[in-house]
Amino acid sequence: xxxxxxxxxxxxxxxxLESVDLEVADSEIVAILGPSGSGKSTLLRAIAGLVEVAxxxxxxxxxxxxxxxPHRRHFGLMFQGYALFPHMTVAENxxxxxxxxxxxxxxxxxxxALVAVGLEGFGPRDVESLSGGERQRVALARTLxxxxxxxxxxxxxxxxxxxxRQRLVEDTRHTLEGRDVTxxxxxxxxxxxxxxxxxxxxxxxxxxxxxxxxxxLLADPADDWVTGxxx
Amino acid sequence: MRNVxxxxxxxxxVPTFFVGYFFIYPLVRILxxxxxxxxxxxSGVEARLLRxxxxxxxxxxxxxxxxFAVAAPLTWAVSTYEFKGRRLTMALVxxxxxxxxxxxxxxxxxxxxxxxxxxxxxxxxxxxVAVVVRTVSTxxxxxxxxxMEAARVLGAxxxxxxxRIMLPMLxxxxxxxxxxxxxxxxxxxxxxxxxxxxxxxxxxxEIYRQAVTLFDLPLAxxxxxIQLVGVTGALYWYSRYQERTAVSWTLESGTNLRKPRGRxxxxxxxxxxxxxxxxxxxxxxxxxxxxxxxxxxxxxxxxRIVGSPIAAVGNSLVFAVLAMVLxxxxxxxxxxxxxxxxGGLSRWFDLTLMLPLGTSAVTIGFGFIVALGxxxxxxxxxWLVPIAHALVAVPFVVRSTVPTLRAIPAETRExxxxxxxxxxxxxxxxxxxxxxxxxxxGAGFAFVISLGEFGATSFIVRPNTATIPVMIFRLLGRPGAxxxxxAMALSVILALLTAGxxxxxxxxxxxxxxxx
Numbered sequence: 001x002x003x004x005x006x007x008x009x010x011x012x013x014x015x016x017l018e019s020v021d022l023e024v025a026d027s028e029i030v031a032i033l034g035p036s037g038s039g040k041s042t043l044l045r046a047i048a049g050l051v052e053v054a055x056x057x058x059x060x061x062x063x064x065x066x067x068x069x070p071h072r073r074h075f076g077l078m079f080q081g082y083a084l085f086p087h088m089t090v091a092e093n094x095x096x097x098x099x100x101x102x103x104x105x106x107x108x109x110x111x112x113a114l115v116a117v118g119l120e121g122f123g124p125r126d127v128e129s130l131s132g133g134e135r136q137r138v139a140l141a142r143t144l145x146x147x148x149x150x151x152x153x154x155x156x157x158x159x160x161x162x163x164x165r166q167r168l169v170e171d172t173r174h175t176l177e178g179r180d181v182t183x184x185x186x187x188x189x190x191x192x193x194x195x196x197x198x199x200x201x202x203x204x205x206x207x208x209x210x211x212x213x214x215x216x217l218l219a220d221p222a223d224d225w226v227t228g229x230x231x
Numbered sequence: 232m233r234n235v236x237x238x239x240x241x242x243x244x245v246p247t248f249f250v251g252y253f254f255i256y257p258l259v260r261i262l263x264x265x266x267x268x269x270x271x272x273x274s275g276v277e278a279r280l281l282r283x284x285x286x287x288x289x290x291x292x293x294x295x296x297x298x299f300a301v302a303a304p305l306t307w308a309v310s311t312y313e314f315k316g317r318r319l320t321m322a323l324v325x326x327x328x329x330x331x332x333x334x335x336x337x338x339x340x341x342x343x344x345x346x347x348x349x350x351x352x353x354x355x356x357x358x359x360v361a362v363v364v365r366t367v368s369t370x371x372x373x374x375x376x377x378x379m380e381a382a383r384v385l386g387a388x389x390x391x392x393x394x395r396i397m398l399p400m401l402x403x404x405x406x407x408x409x410x411x412x413x414x415x416x417x418x419x420x421x422x423x424x425x426x427x428x429x430x431x432x433x434x435x436x437e438i439y440r441q442a443v444t445l446f447d448l449p450l451a452x453x454x455x456x457i458q459l460v461g462v463t464g465a466l467y468w469y470s471r472y473q474e475r476t477a478v479s480w481t482l483e484s485g486t487n488l489r490k491p492r493g494r495x496x497x498x499x500x501x502x503x504x505x506x507x508x509x510x511x512x513x514x515x516x517x518x519x520x521x522x523x524x525x526x527x528x529x530x531x532x533x534x535r536i537v538g539s540p541i542a543a544v545g546n547s548l549v550f551a552v553l554a555m556v557l558x559x560x561x562x563x564x565x566x567x568x569x570x571x572x573x574g575g576l577s578r579w580f581d582l583t584l585m586l587p588l589g590t591s592a593v594t595i596g597f598g599f600i601v602a603l604g605x606x607x608x609x610x611x612x613x614w615l616v617p618i619a620h621a622l623v624a625v626p627f628v629v630r631s632t633v634p635t636l637r638a639i640p641a642e643t644r645e646x647x648x649x650x651x652x653x654x655x656x657x658x659x660x661x662x663x664x665x666x667x668x669x670x671x672x673g674a675g676f677a678f679v680i681s682l683g684e685f686g687a688t689s690f691i692v693r694p695n696t697a698t699i700p701v702m703i704f705r706l707l708g709r710p711g712a713x714x715x716x717x718a719m720a721l722s723v724i725l726a727l728l729t730a731g732x733x734x735x736x737x738x739x740x741x742x743x744x745x746x747x
Binding site: 045048049050069070071072073074075076077079080081083084085086087096097100101142146 | 647
């Protein structure tokens with residue numbers, strides 16, 4: 001399980017995160033929900049080891065990740081803009097994480113991962129030739145293929161049009177559940193957050209205000225902002 | 232985190248040592264020598280210094296002005312109109328610019344124009360027309376034509392439109408082109424050494440003469456300091472000017488070329504044909520005259536000159552390969568540091584690596600002689616030539632790779648890291664393949680620069696390992712028609728080698744790089 005405790009992150013001498021506390025149990029999917037600029041992406045980047053932690057701690061299975069570089073954390077992060085490698089094919093993108101682990105059955109696992117996201121046979125395609133929805137699926141396959149201990153999705157449907165989003169919300173949830181993964185999904189859309197997760201964590205101005213299911217949050221909101229935001 | 236930082240120190244160490252020991256340190260030694268042992272006072276030295284400095288300055292100003300005058304019609308034509316063969320015209324006009332200076336010098340001797348100011352000016356114009364045409368047309372072709380139409384509607388004549396709208400908007404490009412041409416002609420060496428005879432010398436030529444022929448190192452150092460002041464002054468003026476006139480209007484993303492109609496077609500045709508013809512004459516005469524005797528065979532059989540002419544071709548190719556490898560390794564490491572670290576170190580690096588570009592080649596060669604005697608005496612080393620060539624070429628490798636590396640989003644590397652790639656693996660699997668084309672182009676430039684380099688080489692080359700340009704210069708200095716014929720033949724060979732590599736580079740790059 002993941003435990004973030006009293007986490008502070010400072011970028012360019014600006015406090016971005018202030019005393020963030022968050023726990024994610026094994027096989028749980030937590031959605032971090034908040035307006036843009038509230039520090040959601042920075043929290044994911046801190047957990048991934050991509051930004052320096054000022055104070056506080058991030059632990060996995062009660063072991064601190066302090067000083068562990070991103071490539072040794074075995075976490076998966078799907079970036080907001082997908083960050084596909086432009087000089088590689090779809091299959092090479094998906095295979096990248098497996099290669100880093102020196103896995104043996106790379107071809108099979110890449111094929112499996114592509115089937116799982118509904119992109120069977122897309123392997124040899126150039127990523128530049130894909131549509132927005134196809135890129136999202138490649139990015140998801142690339143994140144899931146190495147079977148990371150924790151999957152983090154940053155606005156996974158952010159850049160897509162509305163019809164596509166509704167369909168992909170279902171697909172993404174289905175894919176995550178099918179693999180029994182521990183996951184954090186970041187979004188600014190309430191409906192998406194509810195549809196994709198077991199539990200919500202509301203974030204505002206660099207801190208987590210309240211966590212719980214939609215029902216419990218509506219029944220017992222911490223303050224007026226929570227009511228307004230979920231309303 | 233700690234060992235990651237040490238990795239960066241290691242990456243930065245190679246270019247730092249290279250530029251520090253082979254460029255900065257020799258420069259400091261020259262400054263010391265030039266300022267402390269100033270040998271002014273000997274009779275006639277001051278007058279001679281003054282004459283050389285004055286000649287250097289006015290010929291550079293005049294060369295720049297003449298280059299603009301010759302380039303103007305063609306610049307207008309390619310910036311305003313789309314016509315058949317426009318791309319080819321741009322390619323052809325660039326040919327003189329990539330030719331080694333020794334080849335340009337030999338061409339003008341072949342035209343019968345040696346030992347005159349006219350020859351020097353003509354060669355400078357020939358060499359630099361491309362700088363003006365390409366730099367200015369890149370901006371000109373993107374200026375929104377509606378601005379001109381608006382001015383016309385408001386009652387301006389075409390001359391007033393040009394004077395009040397066009398010229399002010401073109402000023403940044405004109406200033407950039409003028410600075411480049413001025414710097415090239417102010418530090419001109421090969422052309423002036425070949426065409427100026429004993430009467431006309433730029434500071435660059437005089438440094439060479441004092442150091443190599445007359446062994447007056449302190450005086451040569453003084454001259455080098457004067458030249459550095461001139462170059463720094465010109466660069467300073469340009470950067471101040473650029474700051475003040477920073478382009479703040481929005482340019483069209485595409486070009487605004489239109490088809491010429493009616494009488495204008497003939498004017499465009501005349502501008503293109505006459506400019507290309509003027510540029511073609513020296514090259515045509517060089518090739519024609521090189522074929523007018525059995526000069527190419529003589530290159531193979533002549534044994535009266537130290538180091539056979541044909542061996543020079545081999546030497547040049549070996550040096551070019553070594554210089555290319557050195558420049559590419561140093562340049563790619565430097566570009567990596569510049570683009571991946573932010574803040575002071577990166578900016579300092581960027582600036583320092585560009586310095587060899589603003590310094591003359593002769594100063595670099597002279598610096599080697601002054602500074603590299605201890606702790607290890609490198610002055611007679613075989614490696615001196617490829618190192619000097621690499622130093623001149625590193626800025627080109629850096630300039631070629633930095634934009635590509637900057638274009639890689641941080642997220643792309645972060646994605647690789649999260650997927651389990653170590654920092655070195657990220658560089659090898661992400662940065663390296665993405666920049667490979669740019670590195671190839673930079674390496675090609677390094678190869679071409681090494682092939683044609685003459686200023687630094689003339690100081691440091693050993694007699695038995697002459698490069699092609701050095702051999703051409705030796706042949707030019709030897710009396711007899713056959714020797715001159717051989718110089719022309721060797722010049723044609725050098726021009727062909729250069730053109731071949733430049734063509735390969737041009738094929739490799741997808742977009743047009745536009746300006747220099």
